[in-house]
Amino acid sequence: MKTLTLLRHAKSSWNDPVAADFDRPLNKRGRRAARTIGREMKNRELRFDRVIASPAVRVIETLDDVTEGYGSPLHPQYDRRIYLASPAALLDLIHEIDDETERLLLVGHNPGLEQLALLLADGGELRDEVAVKYPTATVAEIRIPVQHWRQVRKGMGNIVRFIRPRDLDPTLGPDEDTH
Known part of the structure; x- marks a missing residue:
């Protein structure tokens, strides 16, 4: 079982x-x-064996602040391919991940992350929530029943968490910004 967090x-x-x-x-x-x-x-x-992120300033700053709240370093690896990537490009990157990595965190941008979550998820209530809106600073955790990242395909996953800032603090939403 692999866990992909977006x-x-x-x-x-x-x-x-x-x-x-x-x-x-x-x-x-x-x-x-x-x-x-x-x-x-x-x-x-939530724990991660590997963190790969876009090198855009807003992503770097997001990770700095997430790390402050998380309380321990996440040690991101920055990859320019994630910057405004399509779901197909993100899936190509996922297919390259070494199999020792069980829990991967990808940090990036919409619409790519939202579309990737919708592509990978097989259905369910949380998938429906993602389809309505994937706000900024939101986490989606997807469990995928594979042994190798290269096996990840459309509809194989299950979204088990969808955590929006506004659900934790109402003053942080709604997010009208689509960027």
Whole structure:
């Protein structure tokens, strides 16, 4: 059994004068949401053998704040392929993961993460929630009954957790931002 956890970056600032989307930082609410999600990940005893993340500024800052809330380092490995990746590109990356890794955390962007969760999930109530909206700083945990990451295919998984910041602190939602 493999466990894939997807974390969408926290809410970023559209008001910051950066030249490129890649360089957009988090806003204050995003930073607070990331710390809140980190604490919840610790409370639920989520563990990861490997963390792979987009190197975009908003993802790096999200992981910094998640780590603060989580209370221990996550040791992310940054991979440019995750930046605004399609679900097919993310699945290609998953297929490359070594089989010693049982619990993988991918940190990135929408719409790729949401579409990947919908692609992998075989149905269920939490899949329906993902289909409605995958807000910023949200975690989806998917269990996939395979021995090898290269075996992961459409419809094989089961979403067992879908943790939104607004469910933990109502002042962190609703998230109207689609970025």
